Amino acid sequence: LVRLRARLSRSQNALGKGLLNLLSREHLDEDTWEEIEDTLLTADVGVQPTQELVGRLRERVKVLGTRTPEELRGLLREELLQLVGPDMDRTVRTEPEAGKPGIVMVVGVNGTGKTTTTGKLARVLVADGRSVVLGAADTFRAAAADQLQTWGERVGAHTVRGPEGGDPASVAFDAVKEGKEMGADVVLIDTAGRLHTKTGLMDELGKVKRVVEKHAPLDEVLLVLDATTGQNGLIQARVFAEVVDVTGIVLTKLDGTAKGGIVVAVQRELGVPVKLVGLGEGPDDLAPFEPEAFVDALIG
Numbered sequence: 281l282v283r284l285r286a287r288l289s290r291s292q293n294a295l296g297k298g299l300l301n302l303l304s305r306e307h308l309d310e311d312t313w314e315e316i317e318d319t320l321l322t323a324d325v326g327v328q329p330t331q332e333l334v335g336r337l338r339e340r341v342k343v344l345g346t347r348t349p350e351e352l353r354g355l356l357r358e359e360l361l362q363l364v365g366p367d368m369d370r371t372v373r374t375e376p377e378a379g380k381p382g383i384v385m386v387v388g389v390n391g392t393g394k395t396t397t398t399g400k401l402a403r404v405l406v407a408d409g410r411s412v413v414l415g416a417a418d419t420f421r422a423a424a425a426d427q428l429q430t431w432g433e434r435v436g437a438h439t440v441r442g443p444e445g446g447d448p449a450s451v452a453f454d455a456v457k458e459g460k461e462m463g464a465d466v467v468l469i470d471t472a473g474r475l476h477t478k479t480g481l482m483d484e485l486g487k488v489k490r491v492v493e494k495h496a497p498l499d500e501v502l503l504v505l506d507a508t509t510g511q512n513g514l515i516q517a518r519v520f521a522e523v524v525d526v527t528g529i530v531l532t533k534l535d536g537t538a539k540g541g542i543v544v545a546v547q548r549e550l551g552v553p554v555k556l557v558g559l560g561e562g563p564d565d566l567a568p569f570e571p572e573a574f575v576d577a578l579i580g
């Protein structure tokens with residue numbers, strides 16, 4: 281965890297440090313507030329949250345009168361934390377009920393890190409003593425199923441896959457069925473994400489969801505988003521949210537960007553919490569999203 285926090289802070293630090301520097305200026309004139317807004321917008325916080333934050337900061341700085349660096353830091357920390365949503369429920373629901381495994385569907389555009397995230401999540405669960413079945417419902421790319429199976433072998437999870445080009449929903453169905461038969465604790469279903477055929481994707485994901493729900497209710501639908509894609513990522517998020525009821529967001533590649541503000545923007549957009557973050561390509565580089573640790577990493 282310490283290592284993850286260090287990695288987060290390396291890439292995110294720029295945002296908080298920049299804000300703190302600006303706030304520490306002797307004269308906070310209009311230009312400075314504009315620079316503060318620009319800093320937040322550049323970090324993908326989004327227009328509305330930026331205006332809200334700056335509005336509140338202006339008020340509070342005015343009330344403060346003289347400002348010590350500690351006071352400014354504390355104030356910025358509080359306001360950023362408020363923006364990130366300290367009270368959202370970020371539990372990934374994977375608890376099995378009597379006779380039924382917890383079922384998690386992982387969705388997102390190709391390349392965002394969906395399969396990697398599914399593998400990492402399996403690893404976390406297995407390390408926690410849970411038995412996991414992986415469903416390779418991205419049947420359009422044989423490589424995707426191979427990749428998931430490799431993760432399965434690496435972490436000790438059984439992988440269910442179908443013929444290349446086969447019906448994704450039937451793979452999902454089989455995975456849940458095998459999960460039940462094996463008495464597995466959790467079934468993780470990796471899905472396809474070809475966004476260029478929006479209607480096709482909608483039909484397909486909707487069908488996978490319906491078929492899985494014939495067995496048992498879905499516990500989680502995790503949407504994987506690449507933090508480096510900014511506004512594009514938000515547009516994708518909207519499309520997926522139209523098709524399936526997303527219950528949590530996984531923000532990947534936070535290690536490679538200073539644009540951590542996307543956490544705020546995407547939560548606003550979907551009204552759904554960021555539950556996990558990807559901080560690298562390795563098997564241990566998935567962490568629960570902790571607002572306090574995140575904000576601390578921002579302001580260094």
Ligand code: GDP
Nearest residue numbers: 390391392393394395396532533558559560561
């Ligand atoms: P999918 O097409 O959505 O299933 O994407 P993949 O799981 O194949 O991942 C695409 C690429 O992103 C791979 O090279 C992964 O190693 C990489 N990747 C995934 N998650 C992260 C992350 O959190 N950080 C970094 N730096 N790379 C990641």
